[in-house]
Amino acid sequence: xxxxxxxxxxxxxxxxxxxxxxxxxxxxxxxxxxxxxxxxxxxxxxxxxxxxxxxxxxxxxxxxxxxxxxxxxxxxxxxxxxxxxxxxxxxxxxxxxxxxxxxxxxxxxxxxxxxxxxxxxxxxxxxxxxxxxxxxxxxxxxxxxxxxxxxxxxxxxxxxxxxxxxxxxxxxxxxxxxxxxxxxxxxxxxxxxxxxxxxxxxxxxxxxxxxxxxxxxxxxxxxxxxxxxxxxxxxxxxxxxxxxxxxxxxxxxxxxxxxxxxxxxxxxxxxxxxxxxxxxxxxxxxxxxxxxxxxxxxxxxxxxxxxxxxxxxxxxxxxxxxxxxxxxx
Numbered sequence: 001x002x003x004x005x006x007x008x009x010x011x012x013x014x015x016x017x018x019x020x021x022x023x024x025x026x027x028x029x030x031x032x033x034x035x036x037x038x039x040x041x042x043x044x045x046x047x048x049x050x051x052x053x054x055x056x057x058x059x060x061x062x063x064x065x066x067x068x069x070x071x072x073x074x075x076x077x078x079x080x081x082x083x084x085x086x087x088x089x090x091x092x093x094x095x096x097x098x099x100x101x102x103x104x105x106x107x108x109x110x111x112x113x114x115x116x117x118x119x120x121x122x123x124x125x126x127x128x129x130x131x132x133x134x135x136x137x138x139x140x141x142x143x144x145x146x147x148x149x150x151x152x153x154x155x156x157x158x159x160x161x162x163x164x165x166x167x168x169x170x171x172x173x174x175x176x177x178x179x180x181x182x183x184x185x186x187x188x189x190x191x192x193x194x195x196x197x198x199x200x201x202x203x204x205x206x207x208x209x210x211x212x213x214x215x216x217x218x219x220x221x222x223x224x225x226x227x228x229x230x231x232x233x234x235x236x237x238x239x240x241x242x243x244x245x246x247x248x249x250x251x252x253x254x255x256x257x258x259x260x261x262x263x264x265x266x267x268x269x270x271x272x273x274x275x276x277x278x279x280x281x282x283x284x285x286x287x288x289x290x291x292x293x294x295x296x297x298x299x300x301x302x303x304x305x306x307x308x309x310x311x312x313x314x315x316x317x318x319x320x321x322x323x324x325x326x327x328x329x
Contacts, residue, residue: 003245004241004244004245006193006196006197006200009196009199009200009241010192010193010196012237012241013192013195013196013234013237013238013241014192015237020237020240020241021236021240021270021271021272023240023244024239024240024241024243024244024271024272025270025271025272027243027244027247027272028243028247028251028272028273028274030247031247031248031328032247032248032250032274032328033274034317034318034319035274035318035319035320035321036269036274036275036276036313036318036319036320036321037087037088037250037274037275037276037321037323037325038085038086038087038275038276038277038278038306038309038320038321039086039087039088039089039090039119039275039276039277039278039325040078040081040082040084040086040088040089040090040277040278040280041090041092041277041278041279041280041281042069042074042077042078042081042089042090042091042092042280042281043092043093043279043281043285043286043289044068044069044073044074044091044092044093044099044281045067045068045069045093045094045096045098045099046064046066046067046093046094046285046288046289046290047066047067047068047093047094047096047098048093048094048095048096049094049095049096049097050094050095050123050157050159050160051158051159052156052157052160052221053155053156053157053158053217053221053222053223054156054184054187054215054216054217054218054221054222054223054292055218055221055291055292056218056219056220056221056290056291056292056293057094057289057290057291058218058221061218061220061221063220064220064288064290065288066288067285067288068096068098068099069281069285071103071106071107073282074091074107074111075107075110075111077280077281077282078091078110078111078114078116079111079114080280080302081116081280081302082114082115082116084280084302084303084306085306086116086278086280087116087117087321087322087323087324087325088116088117088118088119088139088140088324088325089111089114089116089117089118089119090119090120090121090142090277091104091107091108091111091118091119091120091121091122092120092121092122092142093121093122093123094123095122095123095124096122099122101125101129101132101133104120104122104133104136105132105133105135105136106136108120108133108136108137108138109136109137111137112137116324117139117140117324117325117326118137118138118139118140119138119139119140119141119142119178119180120133120138120140120141120142121141121142121143123143124143124160124164124165124168125168127171127174127175130168130171130172130175130177131175134175134176134177138177139177139178139324139326140177140178140179140180140208140209141172141177141178141179141180142180142181142182142209142211143165143168143169143172143179143180143181144180144181144182144183144184144211145165145166145169145181145182145183145198145201146182146183146184146187147183147184147187147190147194147198148183148194148197148198148201149190149191149194149197150162152187152189152190152194153165155189156187156223169181169205169207170205173205173206178208178209178326178327179205179207179208179209180207180208180209180210180211180250181201181202181205181207181209181210181211182202182209182210182211182212182213182254183195183198183212183238184212184213184214184215185212185213185214185215185231185234185235185238186214186215186227186228186230186231186234186235187215188223188226190215195234195238198238199238199241199242199245202242202245202246203245203246207246207249208249208250208327209249209250209251209252209275209327210239210242210246210249210251211251211252211254212235212238212239212242212251212254213235213254213255213256213257214231214232214234214235214256214257214260215227215228215231216231216256216259216260216292216293216294217292218290218291218292218293219293231260232257232260232261232264235254235256235257236257236267236268236271239251239268239271239272239273240271240272242272243271243272243273244272248327248328248329249327250274250275250325250327251272251273251274251275252273252275252276252277253265253266253267253268253269253273253275253276254268255277255279255295256292258295258296259292259293259294259295259296262296266312266316269313269316269318270316275325276309278302278305278306278309279302280302
């Protein structure tokens with residue numbers, strides 16, 4: 001494990017050398033192998049009580065068409081994903097209190113019957129709520145910190161508490177979840193020093209998965225127009241450094257990377273990533289779950305997209321994993 005300090009991380013983030021990506025790819029190969037884990041993503045509600053300044057699901061966005069999948073739809077979609085061969089189902093939503101612990105626990109218990117791992121990405125809950133969801137069978141939880149710069153966090157996440165966000169992540173670790181977090185690269189007013197602190201935070205938390213995406217604001221949000229073309233490369237460098245510092249964790253090639261660069265996911269796989277989360281939500285709802293604009297493959301059939309992904313993975317000399325993809329110890 002490379003013990004890089006803050007100054008060394010800053011130096012790498014400021015560098016323009018391809019050697020960083022080659023090193024990250026070598027570290028990935030030596031520590032987690034050449035398998036790519038495909039995880040089926042179900043976006044089951046785009047209703048959110050939060051008001052983040054860049055997200056299309058934000059509470060004050062009146063232009064978005066809201067939806068909720070019912071319990072049977074979620075379970076059937078998960079079964080479909082399991083039948084396609086996905087070994088993990090990711091349940092993601094806005095912070096929608098309609099789906100309380102009782103409802104979610106029932107859904108998780110049914111999905112676990114398909115012999116898959118279950119990842120939740122549903123925002124901040126109490127420790128007791130996280131405990132109940134773990135008891136129902138949830139294996140992993142993804143809660144991105146977005147930025148560890150507390151002032152910046154407060155600026156773009158009104159009515160949210162940075163310290164509570166951090167507390168939630170430590171609660172998840174304590175309860176035995178495989179805990180995922182991550183950041184946005186390229187937020188307005190964000191510094192390279194701040195991005196270095198993000199990476200050190202992942203290490204301190206001992207995160208099991210880290211997802212880093214380029215900042216892409218939605219047109220119907222206060223930060224529309226703040227997109228920087230360099231965000232993709234910045235996110236890629238953050239991801240590569242994270243792989244070098246935390247060799248055995250899972251790192252997704254995020255959807256946002258594909259939005260900024262059509263080959264973004266494949267480039268990410270060649271720069272340290274080992275996970276992809278294909279969207280298996282039905283097509284009509286996929287289009288409505290618009291955190292940011294420009295998502296690809298919204299009209300593709302899920303099995304066609306999976307086949308396309310597998311072909312691309314084979315082209316770069318990698319294979320699709322057959323297991324549930326827990327973090328290597």
